[in-house]
Amino acid sequence: MSEREIAIAGVGMTRFTRQADRGHRDLVEEAVTAALTHSGLAPSDIQATFCASVAGGAAIGQRTLKNLGLAGRPIVNVENACASGSTALIEAQAWLLAGFCDVALAVGVEILSASRGPLAVRTPGETSWIFETGLNLPGWYALKASRHMNEHGLTLEQLASVVVKNRRLATLNPYAHFRSEVTAEEVLGSPMIASPLTLYQCCPKVDGAAAVIVCTADFAARHGLTPVWVRARALTSGTQVFTDAPEPADGAHRAAALAYERAGLGPEDLDVAECHDAFSIGEILYTEALGLCADGDGGRYIAEGSTSPGGKGPVVNPSGGLLSRGHPLGASGLGQVAEVVWHLRGEAGSRQVPEARIGAVHTMGGSEFELDSNACSVHILERA
Amino acid sequence: MSEREIAIAGVGMTRFTRQADRGHRDLVEEAVTAALTHSGLAPSDIQATFCASVAGGAAIGQRTLKNLGLAGRPIVNVENACASGSTALIEAQAWLLAGFCDVALAVGVEILSASRGPLAVRTPGETSWIFETGLNLPGWYALKASRHMNEHGLTLEQLASVVVKNRRLATLNPYAHFRSEVTAEEVLGSPMIASPLTLYQCCPKVDGAAAVIVCTADFAARHGLTPVWVRARALTSGTQVFTDAPEPADGAHRAAALAYERAGLGPEDLDVAECHDAFSIGEILYTEALGLCADGDGGRYIAEGSTSPGGKGPVVNPSGGLLSRGHPLGASGLGQVAEVVWHLRGEAGSRQVPEARIGAVHTMGGSEFELDSNACSVHILERA
Numbered sequence: 038m039s040e041r042e043i044a045i046a047g048v049g050m051t052r053f054t055r056q057a058d059r060g061h062r063d064l065v066e067e068a069v070t071a072a073l074t075h076s077g078l079a080p081s082d083i084q085a086t087f088c089a090s091v092a093g094g095a096a097i098g099q100r101t102l103k104n105l106g107l108a109g110r111p112i113v114n115v116e117n118a119c120a121s122g123s124t125a126l127i128e129a130q131a132w133l134l135a136g137f138c139d140v141a142l143a144v145g146v147e148i149l150s151a152s153r154g155p156l157a158v159r160t161p162g163e164t165s166w167i168f169e170t171g172l173n174l175p176g177w178y179a180l181k182a183s184r185h186m187n188e189h190g191l192t193l194e195q196l197a198s199v200v201v202k203n204r205r206l207a208t209l210n211p212y213a214h215f216r217s218e219v220t221a222e223e224v225l226g227s228p229m230i231a232s233p234l235t236l237y238q239c240c241p242k243v244d245g246a247a248a249v250i251v252c253t254a255d256f257a258a259r260h261g262l263t264p265v266w267v268r269a270r271a272l273t274s275g276t277q278v279f280t281d282a283p284e285p286a287d288g289a290h291r292a293a294a295l296a297y298e299r300a301g302l303g304p305e306d307l308d309v310a311e312c313h314d315a316f317s318i319g320e321i322l323y324t325e326a327l328g329l330c331a332d333g334d335g336g337r338y339i340a341e342g343s344t345s346p347g348g349k350g351p352v353v354n355p356s357g358g359l360l361s362r363g364h365p366l367g368a369s370g371l372g373q374v375a376e377v378v379w380h381l382r383g384e385a386g387s388r389q390v391p392e393a394r395i396g397a398v399h400t401m402g403g404s405e406f407e408l409d410s411n412a413c414s415v416h417i418l419e420r421a
Numbered sequence: 422m423s424e425r426e427i428a429i430a431g432v433g434m435t436r437f438t439r440q441a442d443r444g445h446r447d448l449v450e451e452a453v454t455a456a457l458t459h460s461g462l463a464p465s466d467i468q469a470t471f472c473a474s475v476a477g478g479a480a481i482g483q484r485t486l487k488n489l490g491l492a493g494r495p496i497v498n499v500e501n502a503c504a505s506g507s508t509a510l511i512e513a514q515a516w517l518l519a520g521f522c523d524v525a526l527a528v529g530v531e532i533l534s535a536s537r538g539p540l541a542v543r544t545p546g547e548t549s550w551i552f553e554t555g556l557n558l559p560g561w562y563a564l565k566a567s568r569h570m571n572e573h574g575l576t577l578e579q580l581a582s583v584v585v586k587n588r589r590l591a592t593l594n595p596y597a598h599f600r601s602e603v604t605a606e607e608v609l610g611s612p613m614i615a616s617p618l619t620l621y622q623c624c625p626k627v628d629g630a631a632a633v634i635v636c637t638a639d640f641a642a643r644h645g646l647t648p649v650w651v652r653a654r655a656l657t658s659g660t661q662v663f664t665d666a667p668e669p670a671d672g673a674h675r676a677a678a679l680a681y682e683r684a685g686l687g688p689e690d691l692d693v694a695e696c697h698d699a700f701s702i703g704e705i706l707y708t709e710a711l712g713l714c715a716d717g718d719g720g721r722y723i724a725e726g727s728t729s730p731g732g733k734g735p736v737v738n739p740s741g742g743l744l745s746r747g748h749p750l751g752a753s754g755l756g757q758v759a760e761v762v763w764h765l766r767g768e769a770g771s772r773q774v775p776e777a778r779i780g781a782v783h784t785m786g787g788s789e790f791e792l793d794s795n796a797c798s799v800h801i802l803e804r805a
Contacts, residue, residue, distance in 0.1 A: 095475050096502050096787055099795040103661055108792055109672075111656040113508055116498040118480050124497055128512060134519035272495040277487055288493075403480055408492055411483040 043130050044257040044264030045418065046140070047076025048375035050247035053363040054214040055150040057244050061093055064246035065101035065146050068368070072142070072248035076262060080106035083250070084138035087128045088114050089121035089145035090367035092152075101146060111138075116367075119315065120272075120402030121145060122247065123370030123414035127270050129251050139256040145372075146246040147365035174403070175239055175316065179231035181285045182318035186233070188333065191321065193233055195336030197221040199317040200237050200360055202345050207357025209388035212372070214243045214363035224317075238317035243363030247371035249378075265378045268395075268417040269299035275409035288410040289326035289401060296397070296415035297328070304328035307351040308393040309380045310344075311373035313401040314358040323399050324353060327415075351397075352390045355380060370400035374416065381420035395419050427514050428641040428648030429802065430524070431460025432759035434631035437747040438598040439534040441628050445477055448630035449485035449530050452752075456526070456632035460646060464490035467634070468522035471512045472498050473505035473529035474751035476536075485530060495522075500751075503699065504656075504786030505529060506631065507754030507798035511654050513635050523640040529756075530630040531749035558787070559623055559700065563615035565669045566702035570617070572717065575705065577617060579720030581605040583701040584621050584744055586729050591741025593772035596756070598627045598747035608701075622701035627747030631755035633762075649762045652779075652801040653683035659793035672794040673710035673785060680781070680799035681712070688712035691735040692777040693764045694728075695757035697785040698742040707783050708737060711799075735781075736774045739764065754784035758800065765804035779803050 049071025051064050065088075073080065086107055088098025098112040117124035122145030129141035172180075185191040201221055207213040219237055227236040257264045273295070275288040284290070297303050304327055312327060314320035321335035329350050330338035338344070344353035356362050356376040359369060377396035379385040395417065402412035433455025435448050449472075457464065470491055472482025482496040501508040506529030513525035556564075569575040585605055591597040603621055611620040641648045657679070659672040668674070681687050688711055696711060698704035705719035713734050714722035722728070728737035740746050740760040743753060761780035763769040779801065786796035 091479050095500060096795045097500075099502075099658055099787075099792055103792060108658055109660045109675075110658060112501075112658045112796065113512065113656070114500040116479060116481075116500060117496070118483075128497065128515070131512070131515035131519040131521060134521075135515040136518065137515060272497070274483060274492055274494060274496045276493045291493075403483075408483055408487060411480045412496065 041266040042254055043133055043267040044252055044254055044262065045267060045378055046078060046250045046252050046257060046262045046264065047072045048249050048378045049075055050212055050372050050375045051245045052212045053243045053245035053365055053372060055243055057148045057151040061097060061146050061148060062101045064244065065144055066105060068246035068248040069105055069142065069144055072250050076250045078140065078250060082140050083107055083142045084140050085111040085132055086142045086144065087125040088112060089116065089125035089143070090147055091116055091118060091121055093146060093367065097146065117412040118403030119364065119366050120370055120400045120412035120414050121367040123398070123400040123416070124272065124412060126249055126371060126374060127272055127414060130267065130270060133251060133253050140250065140252040142248060142250050143371060144246065144248040145368035145370065147367045148244045149242040149365055150244050152242065175231040175234055178316040178318050179234045181322060182233050184285060185318065185321065191336040193225055194221060195340040196233065196238060196317045197224040198340035199314060199320045200224045202339065203314060203354050203358040203360045206355055206388060207361030210357050210362065213357045213361045214241055215361045234316055234318065240315045240359040240364040243365050245365040245368045247368040247375055249371050249374050263382065264421045265381050266419045266421065268302065268419050269296045270414065270416045271295035271299065272412060272414045274412055278409050283409050286322040286326045288413040289323050289399065292413040292415040293327050296417050300417040302395060302417055306395045307397050308395055309355060309377055309390045310351050310353050310397040310399065311356060311376050312353055312399040314354060314360050315364055317360065319401065320354065320358065323401065327397060327399060355385065355388050355390055370414065373398045373400060377418055381418055425650040426638055427517055427651040428636050428638055428646065429651060429762055430462060430634045430636050430641060430646045430648065431456045432633050432762045433459055434596055434756050434759045435629045436596045437627045437629035437749055437756060439627055441532045441535040445481060445530050445532060446485045448628065449528055450489060452630035452632040453489055453526065453528055456634050460634045462524065462634060466524050467491055467494070467526045468524050469495040469516055470526045470528065471509040472496060473500065473509035473527070474531055475500055475502060475505055477530055477751065481530065501796040502787030503748065503750050504754055504784045504796035504798050505751040507782070507784040507800070508656065508796060510633055510755060510758060511656055511798060514651065514654060517635060517637050524634065524636040526632060526634050527755060528630065528632040529752035529754065531751040532628045533626040533749055534628050536626065559615040559618055562700040562702050563618045565706060566617050568669060569702065569705065575720040577609055578605060579724040580617065580622060580701045581608040582724035583698060583704045584608045586723065587698060587738050587742040587744045590739050590772060591745030594741050594746065597741045597745045598625050599745045618700055618702065624699045624743035624748040627749050629749040629752045631752040631759055633755050633758050647766065648805045649765050650803045650805065652686065652803050653680045654798065654800045655679035655683065656796060656798045658796055662793050667793050670706040670710045672797040673707050673783065676797040676799040677711050680801050684801040686779060686801055690779045691781050692779055693739060693761055693774045694735050694737050694781040694783065695740060695760050696737055696783040698738060698744050699748055701744065703785065704738065704742065707785065711781060711783060739769065739772050739774055754798065757782045757784060761802055765802055777804070
């Protein structure tokens with residue numbers, strides 16, 4: 038799977054911010070129209086669509102796409118918690134590689150800002166005993182942070198440094214919800230959500246949509262498109278935390294290892310990466326999982342600026358990450374892909390990572406249901 | 422795509438009936454365990470899982486599969502209204518044909534009996550103006566029935582004959598919810614739901630799960646499995662009913678035509694078919710869409726016994742169909758596949774269609790959102 042068989046032909050997204058009143062359809066139409074414009078393709082070129090949303094309700098794709106001229110052709114709705122968007126992109130690629138179509142659209146959308154409290158996945162008639170204990174997502178990540186502090190000496194200042202870095206980067210990103218800097222003192226002084234994670238260490242709940250158009254290499258060549266190659270994609274689910282006792286971010290380690298193996302590349306090849314910093318500790322764990330530093334060393338590595346512009350590693354979350362841009366679940370993974378594609382095409386404006394050639398996108402989906410994750414995907418992209 | 426590349430290795434399902442107290446996980450475990458036993462495979466053989474549900478909530482696959490030993494490997498949740506299960510099966514096949522894996526599981530589950538009234542897809546903060554008019558699914562199908570009566574002379578007795586046939590067939594099916602016969606008088610005398618559709622012409626809302634294991638032809642051969650071949654699969658979505666003015670069941674006609682073309686087969690080759698009789702008029706429209714008779718002639722064709730055992734056409738809905746077995750949305754399409762697979766393997770017991778060699782499965786997903794369908798899938802299966 039390391040061949041250059043699949044091209045990303047275009048990407049587009051709305052700003053991720055509080056805009057619940059716009060509704061799903063308006064958000065989807067803006068993101069898809071932007072991706073079509075970016076690719077140079079027309080709606081009639083899209084042969085199948087994969088729509089990601091967690092809370093958007095049944096038939097979200099059919100409801101939001103019909104005015105775009107995409108009705109009639111196959112539409113599949115995909116859900117994989119916070120990794121829904123990335124999973125939709127994998128399904129689109131599966132259709133291309135299976136020979137079902139030549140061009141496919143992955144689009145994700147979420148309206149979250151209207152809901153209160155930590156996001157809870159509730160199913161009528163069923164309760165998760167874990168969730169009832171209060172172990173929602175901030176709680177899970179707080180436990181991971183406490184373990185990291187205990188086992189590896191992670192400090193509160195290192196946790197805060199992730200937020201300081203990402204909020205600084207986001208000042209250059211017009212798609213981000215937060216576009217102002219914060220200091221480490223402000224991060225650590227913000228209200229405690231789940232110790233040691235303070236409010237500014239938790240991503241904001243926002244609304245938005247993002248879209249990615251993929252096609253076969255043949256189609257890209259025939260139509261003179263500007264491809265960004267998908268060198269590899271990997272999807273895992275987590276193992277059971279109470280019986281299999283995995284290491285933190287076990288699913289992410291496995292997904293990253295699979296993606297590197299399939300691409301024939303390694304962490305040393307990366308110029309840029311978007312990784313799933315829904316919480317500050319997340320970026321630390323997944324920087325390690327992506328192999329950018331040794332396990333346990335993520336806090337120090339980030340705090341010393343290794344993944345900041347000009348650092349010794351790839352720039353991680355040049356968009357400002359979920360901590361700044363916000364996290365509209367079904368759209369988030371595709372927003373990450375859009376950011377990396379812009380850097381690989383040299384289109385990232387004032388936040389451009391210079392000469393970016395290889396990028397990674399890491400998306401994590403949930404860890405509420407006795408699994409260390411519901412889904413983790415890693416993509417490796419390469420400029421043409 | 423007409424090659425014998427994909428084998429159905431095993432199928433399993435729970436009875437479809439009122440059993441909401443069992444919960445999603447218990448239903449999924451029964452269906453998947455049955456499919457594993459049927460195939461002769463172990464949980465460790467399953468490399469990826471596609472889970473279908475409409476109302477099951479986020480991460481339904483991860484929540485229901487973890488005790489089966491399937492955690493750690495990729496799990497993707499798929500939703501396509503009433504065609505969710507069939508769509509999950511298509512995604513599983515896409516992964517096989519893309520080379521992502523050799524063996525995949527599609528499982529669908531739904532708990533519906535606890536909800537009241539016609540099924541409504543409601544999204545927080547958004548309303549469908551169409552739904553607000555009362556055009557829920559019984560209403561849509563009632564309009565289709567009225568149009569058929571007006572344009573083609575469909576009679577109430579012909580509508581009732583669909584129910585009489587399917588309820589009679591269901592007396593032989595231990596998986597069906599209703600297992601007693603009804604007369605045409607009883608069908609037409611049952612309470613009016615949406616004129617001309619009476620209660621017995623609407624499928625019951627039940628709970629259940631169904632599972633289908635697919636693998637590559639190579640894997641089936643290496644492991645000495647008993648394959649049922651997938652000769653073709655097709656997925657469409659509907660066009661806009663208020664602007665594109667399609668014929669009734671336009672999406673179904675297109676899906677059937679695609680499937681036949683891809684299989685290199687035609688309606689004359691079918692020995693058995695399961696088709697989406699969520700309402701009596703549905704079986705009439707989709708019998709026509711599958712090309713078993715001329716458009717407009719479905720009522721007469723079914724009423725004269727052409728699709729009953731011993732009739733001149735293939736047996737349609739030997740399971741008793743959705744009208745008897747019930748319609749647990751995410752599970753329904755995979756339950757249809759299970760039924761056809763049993764007939765093709767000669768395992769359908771007292772309701773066996775003799776010498777069944779080729780079968781079709783037609784599943785329809787919704788028609789609430791200004792589209793004539795959200796999704797329509799047709800599979801053509803062949804015994805080894």
